[in-house]
Amino acid sequence: MAEILLKNAYVIDPISGINGEVMDIAISGSRIVEDASPHSEVIDCQGLLTLPGGIDSHTHTSGTKVNFGRYMSPEDMRAGRTSKKGHMHITSGYSVPTTYGNSYRYSALGYTSLVEGAMAPLEARHTHEEFKFTPLQDSFANALFDGNWGMLRAFEDGDIKRAAAIIAWTLTAVKGFAIKLTNPGGTEAWGFGKNISCINETIPTFDLTPAEIIKGAIKANELLHLPHSVHLHCNNLGTPGNFSCTIGTFGHVPDVNDKRQSLYATHVQFHSYGGSGWGDFCSKSEPVANMVNFRPQIVIDMGQVMFGRTTTMTADGPMEFNLYRLHHDKWSNHDVELETGSGIIPVNYRRKNLVNSIMWAIGLELALLVKSPWQCLLTTDNPNGAPFVKYPEIIALLMSKKYRDAEFETVHQDTEKRVPLPAIERELDWHDIAVMTRAGQARALGIIDLGKGHLSPGAEADIAIYPIKPDEIDPSAEYEKIIQGFAQTEYTIKRGRIVSRRGDAIIDGENTTFWVKPKVPAAYDMQHDTVFQELFERYYSVRMSNYPVQEEYLHRNHCIETETDL
Amino acid sequence: MEIRDVPCPFCGCLCDDISVRLEDNRITGVENCCTLGNAKFLSKSRLQHPIMRKDGKWIEVTYEEAIDETARILSDAMRPLLYGWSGTIGEAQVVGVHLAEEIGALIDSTTSVCHNPSILAIQEVGHPGCTLGQVKNRADLVVYWGCNPIEAHPRHMSRYTTYADGYFIDNTATDRKVIVVDIRRSDGAKIADEFIQVKPGGDYLILSALRAMVRGKDEVVPDSVAGVEKVQLQRVADLMMKAKFGAVFFGLGVTMSRGKYKNVRNAIELVSELNRKTKFTISAMRGHFNVYGFNEVLTWMAGYPFAVDFSRGIAFYNPGETSVIDLLERKEPDACLVVASDPGAHFPKSTIEHMASIPTVQIDPCVNATTALCQVQIPVAITGVESAGTAYRMDGVPIRMKKVIETEFPTDQEILERIVTRIREMRSDG
Numbered sequence: 002m003a004e005i006l007l008k009n010a011y012v013i014d015p016i017s018g019i020n021g022e023v024m025d026i027a028i029s030g031s032r033i034v035e036d037a038s039p040h041s042e043v044i045d046c047q048g049l050l051t052l053p054g055g056i057d058s059h060t061h062t063s064g065t066k067v068n069f070g071r072y073m074s075p076e077d078m079r080a081g082r083t084s085k086k087g088h089m090h091i092t093s094g095y096s097v098p099t100t101y102g103n104s105y106r107y108s109a110l111g112y113t114s115l116v117e118g119a120m121a122p123l124e125a126r127h128t129h130e131e132f133k134f135t136p137l138q139d140s141f142a143n144a145l146f147d148g149n150w151g152m153l154r155a156f157e158d159g160d161i162k163r164a165a166a167i168i169a170w171t172l173t174a175v176k177g178f179a180i181k182l183t184n185p186g187g188t189e190a191w192g193f194g195k196n197i198s199c200i201n202e203t204i205p206t207f208d209l210t211p212a213e214i215i216k217g218a219i220k221a222n223e224l225l226h227l228p229h230s231v232h233l234h235c236n237n238l239g240t241p242g243n244f245s246c247t248i249g250t251f252g253h254v255p256d257v258n259d260k261r262q263s264l265y266a267t268h269v270q271f272h273s274y275g276g277s278g279w280g281d282f283c284s285k286s287e288p289v290a291n292m293v294n295f296r297p298q299i300v301i302d303m304g305q306v307m308f309g310r311t312t313t314m315t316a317d318g319p320m321e322f323n324l325y326r327l328h329h330d331k332w333s334n335h336d337v338e339l340e341t342g343s344g345i346i347p348v349n350y351r352r353k354n355l356v357n358s359i360m361w362a363i364g365l366e367l368a369l370l371v372k373s374p375w376q377c378l379l380t381t382d383n384p385n386g387a388p389f390v391k392y393p394e395i396i397a398l399l400m401s402k403k404y405r406d407a408e409f410e411t412v413h414q415d416t417e418k419r420v421p422l423p424a425i426e427r428e429l430d431w432h433d434i435a436v437m438t439r440a441g442q443a444r445a446l447g448i449i450d451l452g453k454g455h456l457s458p459g460a461e462a463d464i465a466i467y468p469i470k471p472d473e474i475d476p477s478a479e480y481e482k483i484i485q486g487f488a489q490t491e492y493t494i495k496r497g498r499i500v501s502r503r504g505d506a507i508i509d510g511e512n513t514t515f516w517v518k519p520k521v522p523a524a525y526d527m528q529h530d531t532v533f534q535e536l537f538e539r540y541y542s543v544r545m546s547n548y549p550v551q552e553e554y555l556h557r558n559h560c561i562e563t564e565t566d567l
Numbered sequence: 568m569e570i571r572d573v574p575c576p577f578c579g580c581l582c583d584d585i586s587v588r589l590e591d592n593r594i595t596g597v598e599n600c601c602t603l604g605n606a607k608f609l610s611k612s613r614l615q616h617p618i619m620r621k622d623g624k625w626i627e628v629t630y631e632e633a634i635d636e637t638a639r640i641l642s643d644a645m646r647p648l649l650y651g652w653s654g655t656i657g658e659a660q661v662v663g664v665h666l667a668e669e670i671g672a673l674i675d676s677t678t679s680v681c682h683n684p685s686i687l688a689i690q691e692v693g694h695p696g697c698t699l700g701q702v703k704n705r706a707d708l709v710v711y712w713g714c715n716p717i718e719a720h721p722r723h724m725s726r727y728t729t730y731a732d733g734y735f736i737d738n739t740a741t742d743r744k745v746i747v748v749d750i751r752r753s754d755g756a757k758i759a760d761e762f763i764q765v766k767p768g769g770d771y772l773i774l775s776a777l778r779a780m781v782r783g784k785d786e787v788v789p790d791s792v793a794g795v796e797k798v799q800l801q802r803v804a805d806l807m808m809k810a811k812f813g814a815v816f817f818g819l820g821v822t823m824s825r826g827k828y829k830n831v832r833n834a835i836e837l838v839s840e841l842n843r844k845t846k847f848t849i850s851a852m853r854g855h856f857n858v859y860g861f862n863e864v865l866t867w868m869a870g871y872p873f874a875v876d877f878s879r880g881i882a883f884y885n886p887g888e889t890s891v892i893d894l895l896e897r898k899e900p901d902a903c904l905v906v907a908s909d910p911g912a913h914f915p916k917s918t919i920e921h922m923a924s925i926p927t928v929q930i931d932p933c934v935n936a937t938t939a940l941c942q943v944q945i946p947v948a949i950t951g952v953e954s955a956g957t958a959y960r961m962d963g964v965p966i967r968m969k970k971v972i973e974t975e976f977p978t979d980q981e982i983l984e985r986i987v988t989r990i991r992e993m994r995s996d997g
Contacts, residue, residue, distance in 0.1 A: 063867075065963055071866045073689050075884055078870035084880040091668055093870025093882045100867045123698065126965040130657065130957065131867050150734075192705055193811055194846030206735075322842060331693035332839060335963065336848070338700025346693070540734050542700035542727060543966065544572040547583045551967055553955075 004029050006041040010051035015440035016455035028462040031496040035458045054113025054463030056442035059267045060383040062103045063117050063131035065124040066343045070097040070312045089506050096311040096384040100134035108137040108501040111465025111490045116141040119316045121337040125175035129554040136510035137500045143232050144177030145341040148189035153207045156217045165221035166525035174549035176516040179229035183316035185214040188342040196319035199246040211236050225519040226563040228447030232265045238320045241276040244285035256298035268304025268382035270364035283419040284363045290370035300445045302380040305364030307387030310349045318342030358412035362420040369427045374436040393487035397480040399429040404480035462497040514558040525567045573969050575604040576951025579853030579961030587971050601721035613932045614946040633945045638989035640926040644902035647672040651908030653855035656956025659979040660864040671878045675891040676861040677908050678873040684828035685851045692835050697848045698962045699727040704734040708810035710746040713820020714852045717754040768825035769793025774833035780804035781840050808844050815849040853961035860959035895921050903927040911936030948976040
């Protein structure tokens with residue numbers, strides 16, 4: 002069993018209440034332990050910033066839509082080629098890297114766990130296949146339920162328990178981790194080329210509104226005692242004036258869980274827009290952030306936009322079509338029967354474009370205006386706002402007003418009339434960043450008890466050591482050093498093994514897939530429910546027996562069994 | 568004994584409702600299957616031992632000898648080509664991609680000679696598609712263009728389109744319209760509500776005319792286009808625009824006729840245009856049961872769906888240069904490994920001649936046209952009958968193929984892994 006002693010580490014471990022203490026960390030096997038064995042390999046960290054391994058609570062790295070982003074974009078593949086080196090395989094891709102590319106580059110940034118933000122249940126096998134080739138990070142998959150016919154019918158009938166039972170069966174079958182709703186109702190409407198304008202509009206094919214779906218899913222989620230809350234991509238993404246829809250959605254969220262939030266709203270930057278059209282488009286980060294500040298039951302992530310080329314991909318099919326009509330570049334769409342949709346288009350966010358400049362500002366504003374870093378996590382909705390390799394720059398922007406001002410000089414000149422960013426003085430500190438990139442994610446995902454996101458004895462030895470000496474840097478002024486420091490760890494340790502050293506992956510690695518299995522009483526076991534079976538018999542294009550993801554796809558995995566109130 | 572819900576390892580429809588009856592580890596009956604799949608489940612002829620040519624004659628050899636010889640051939644090669652892959656599972660394809668990376672080979676699949684142009688078009692303009700169940704439940708208009716599902720994908724219409732029960736379709740006979748576009752009156756054309764008989768090579772023109780009509784520019788369309796009357800095209804454009812959900816399926820009649828990827832691009836752009844009026848999708852009728860799976864595997868591992876050249880130490884993709892036919896036409900490969908396909912039956916003569924002139928190894932259960940070109944053939948278990956693994960349906964839905972009978976034959980994956988191991992041993996021996 003490998004044993005490592007990290008000496009003189011400058012540790013920030015928010016969950017354990019450690020903030021900038023120089024200390025030793027002992028590792029035995031895959032776990033952090035109290036005391037080092039005398040046989041330990043000693044690594045002198047020399048006061049370098051040492052954090053729990055990074056956790057991305059919303060990213061798109063694996064599965065049907067991600068792979069189609071690669072498939073349709075040879076220009077993006079050419080933009081990020083690396084050759085074979087030691088244990089590292091060849092990689093391709095800039096905004097949508099190949100699986101190995103994702104894994105190596107995330108590892109170089111100190112990330113050890115990734116949540117795939119949107120897995121279509123019917124195509125779950127594909128996501129799990131790609132997880133296998135993302136070897137240096139643990140994997141979690143949010144399963145899409147926004148247009149799930151079984152669940153929607155149960156909501157229509159007002160039967161929350163039945164909806165919960167269908168969610169439980171599906172999550173277990175597809176080895177998913179959490180309930181994802183993407184534009185609830187909108188993806189179903191897109192099946193006939195329509196969309197839903199906001200949360201109180203009835204879906205054309207079901208007697209339900211998005212608000213009812215969201216409220217029902219939150220209830221079902223708690224009946225199943227799932228570790229994570231409902232993970233929501235709000236309706237109306239990307240349209241001017243959508244902030245009112247976002248705030249309306251947040252207003253419906255009850256506070257029903259004392260360990261974590263009751264709703265995780267993702268990439269809220271894309272949902273904080275004012276104006277009645279593109280002409281008067283503006284930031285509404287302030288009312289959205291205020292709403293979050295008053296509602297501890299909500300956690301959001303930024304969905305920060307950074308300038309440059311990237312690829313947008315989401316289950317929100319109608320939104321991608323609208324984006325296509327703006328950009329006129331190539332457009333892919335992939336509706337998934339009885340479940341959800343998806344779309345992909347490439348974009349180039351430009352500093353000289355007013356709308357893009359405002360979007361860039363809004364993400365930062367949300368992070369700066371939401372008071373608690375536990376309630377606003379750092380993401381780009383990779384790769385939608387920007388590829389994840391931009392995270393170090395985002396950290397620097399949040400820590401340095403000077404850097405923000407310098408960048409603001411380069412964006413569209415009318416931006417300042419439309420956004421509050423220049424007036425915001427706040428600069429986040431190291432602890433805030435540690436919360437927003439790992440501890441907050443662990444709490445929001447409900448995986449602290451699994452040893453994630455902290456460094457106390459018993460925790461998984463997932464650790465990132467950055468070439469940054471916090472006592473010797475003034476982040477406010479020396480933002481270049483922040484960018485460099487967070488761009489490449491000295492060491493990334495995963496499950497007690499050094500997996501990345503100064504940017505190079507040094508072992509093959511093997512990840513763990515975390516999935517949930519709610520314990521459902523026989524009366525609610527959908528496997529034997531004839532009405533549920535009929536969905537497969539009559540409307541799915543695969544047999545019910547061939548639908549569940551088989552054990553063969555799981556290799557190393559951790560099943561989280563939950564007690565339920567059914 | 569009967570095993571139900573077996574996915575069929577024949578075509579890209581991947582029908583997963585097949586029942587297989589077994590007696591003494593032999594398949595005695597197959598239900599729900601089309602004639603093509605049936606023949607595969609019930610086929611009896613196969614190669615029993617690995618074979619190698621010696622002094623111009625085939626001799627039987629052990630697996631170890633055949634693997635040793637294959638590893639030697641690939642190790643010695645300066646420009647190895649790894650081709651085929653569409654008739655095996657993703658797990659074996661993964662080993663193939665890693666092998667290509669390790670020895671700096673060029674890897675390509677049967678995609679190169681079928682829907683290669685579709686992928687090129689998608690890389691230019693994208694792909695508005697959906698899963699087949701979406702069509703089954705919603706489509707009130709189905710268009711088959713340059714393909715003949717009755718012959719090539721016999722259950723496509725009954726499982727997914729024309730005759731399939733759908734949630735939003737009350738009566739499949741009356742509520743669904745079918746348009747067929749083809750150069751000849753195929754069996755599919757006989758059941759069409761509109762049959763557009765296009766002159767060979769005229770698809771691009773027809774697509775352009777329809778695009779103009781959908782955009783409201785009827786006046787630019789002449790009275791007759793590629794042998795089709797304007798009035799008929801107007802009827803068809805109206806049908807398309809009035810449909811609630813239209814689904815276009817296209818085959819090699821579009822991809823491999825004059826215009827090639829430009830035809831597909833035009834078809835995709837017609838569909839994108841129609842989405843401004845109603846809901847439309849377009850999908851390729853993929854051939855081999857796992858041809859799409861190879862595209863998926865190579866894409867997540869190397870970034871491109873086919874024709875990847877690892878000889879530069881990175882993944883290099885340039886169809887026309889790195890696609891198999893072009894490579895063979897230039898007589899570049901000095902060794903070739905063929906897995907789960909039969910180029911000998913389908914490739915141009917000049918390319919086959921080159922394959923025959925270099926050491927070529929085939930991994931395949933059966934003697935086929937490619938056998939005649941080979942120096943070595945290694946028989947394996949029949950994927951989806953004797954071995955399990957992942958295949959991707961033509962619409963991207965992954966399905967686990969089943970093992971229904973036991974066999975002594977090793978799988979593709981095992982043979983490939985042994986070849987990789989042997990190559991590493993040879994290299995470390997210096």
